Amino acid sequence: MQVFTESIKELWEKSGFVNGSLLELIMLAISLVLIYLAIAKKYEPLLLLPIAVGMLLTNIPGANMFNPAFFSGEEVNFAQVFNQGGLLDILYIGVKLQIFPLLIFFGVGCMTDFGPLIANPSSFLLGAAAQAGIFLTFLGAFALGFPLNESASIAIIGSADGPTTIWLTTRLAPEMLGPIAIAAYSYMALIPVIQPPVMKLLTTKKERAVRMAQLRFVSKKERIFFPIIVTVLVGFIIPDALGLVGMLMFGNLFKESGVVDRLVKTSQNELANIVIIMLGMAVGATAKAENFLNGRTLMIIGLGLTAFILSTACGVLFGKLMYLFGGKKTNPLIGSAGVSALPMAARVTQKIGQEADPGNYLLMHAMGPTVSAIIGSAVVAGIMFSLSGV
Amino acid sequence: MDWSFVLSTVVTGLVVVFLILLLLIGSLALTGKLLADSKNKKKPALMPVKISFKNNLPVKSAPVIEKPRTDEKQVIAVITAAIQAYGEEAGKKLKITDIKKREPRDLQRAPCRSVWGNAGVSESMR
Secondary structure, eight states: OHHHHHHHHHHHHHSHHHHOOHHHHHHHHHHHHHHHHHHTSOSSHHHHHHHHHHHHHHTSTTOOOOOGGGGSSSSOOHHHHHHHOOHHHHHHHHHHTTHHHHHHHHHHHHHOOOHHHHHOTTHHHHHHHHTHHHHHHHHHHHHTTOOHHHHHHHHGGGGOOHHHHHHHHHHHOGGGHHHHHHHHHHHHHTHHHHHHHHHHHHSOHHHHTOOOOOOOOOOHHHHHHHHHHHHHHHHHHOGGGHHHHHHHHHHHHHHHHSSOHHHHHHIIIIIHHHHHHHHHHHHHHTOOHHHHSSHHHHHHHHHHHHHHHHHHHHHHHHHHHHHHHTTSOSOGGGGGGOSSOTTHHHHHHHHHHHHHOTTOOOHHHHHHHHHHHHHHHHHHHHHHHHHTTO | OOHHHHHHHHHHHHHHHHHHHHHHHHHHHHHHHHHHHHHHHHOOOEEEEEEOBOOOOOSSSSOOOOOOHHHHHHHHHHHHHHHHHHHHHHTOEEEEEEEOBOOHHHHHHSOOOOHHHHHHHHHHHO
16 A cells, blocks of 8 residues: 555656646646637648647646757757657757758748749749848847847748748747747738738728739740759859758749659648648747747747738838839739738738729739749848858 | 948848849749740741531421521630640640531540540549
8 A cells, every 4th residue: 555655656746737837837828829729710720730739748847758958059969869858859850950841841842833923023023022021120139139140030030931930040049949930820820910901001092903914824944944043043142042942942843844743742742741740849849938938939929020010011112113113013912922921921912902903813913922932031041041140 | 249230231131132033033034035035946847737617417307596607706716726825835836727517426426534534544543
């Protein structure tokens, strides 16, 4: 009987009820809220649900499924990770070594149609203009006291590109990965709420009703040359961006070649899904109570929202410039699609355009800036990594 | 790190992003032009295409409903446009040499799998 009592006592002392803290309980509650948002409200569930699950697992006291200490030094002791680490430690290796974000970008390339961009290359400028919001937020974060590397990681939220955000943050400020990733994916889900007021504020009804000319036909050869040209050009100018841009473009080359359909289908489905599960859980695991529950997280959330708003505003304002100096043929609304949130940003443009003119179809025109922003945000991430002194 | 470095980072970043994307615009325009020029230079051989469009409706057994000429012309126009679009995509120049209407019983003589059926078979066989 005494042995039994001792065993129960030992189990109780090891349990989460004894070893837990209030902060961990708060994190568990936050993870449950995120799970609710992902399932009930369908806020980017593909990534928010794995992130929320990772957050839940990592904050259960005593489980030690993730050990940030293994990854905090200059060099990672992989032998220690494999011998002493938990499941989430091993999954995090894919994040730390940049493997998961790049594989996801490969899948994105396999799913993306760059036809609207090739047909209307001026969309590139709208994608570039929207990236100005990232740089403005970078200034704002620095002004609030964040060092360069953290300012860059916060500012990249404005790209509305999950893999790019994770890629840059892992390299520049890995300790902030949890709150930054959660902010990024939450705001991506809120694009239909965040963007319309900005779009309506900066445009007139007459401008929103502009009908654009039909896009020209894009040949298969152009679609095949495009990813090769982009990869080589961007790789030569910003080698640090080659990982993201190269994987995106070669995924697209696979798709457009038409000769590797089986590989494309695997990349679009099985590969992307497996990587999303592992990436999401590993990213969520970094959101431990001591990293997440502080004033900086609130500032990250506020700055992330600012980045989204500024990116939208910059894109729309550049769209207005193109409207004014381009013979009033460009609808300024398509500038708001210069964030990489594919395809939500383009759909929002379509919706707002149709409110002004029910017969106006802007979806394909808006896809040009959106896919351009995927390339633009990867370039910006490479530039920020090169210039942020890390 | 001082503000001058931060501001120079921002300006450099913006300039480089726009520069890269402008270079991409130029490259795409050049590529499009080169591909269009090479297509025009080749002068592909004309491939005659026959479309059967023969009117064999019986006169005694059923009342003849005279279809207006514009219907047939519209059908011909649509088929011609589809063939031209196909030819452009395949890099060939096609010319319609004959138009004959096929009798419905001609189609019944050689039953074949529907287009959807063929697609399903090729999908499974891949």
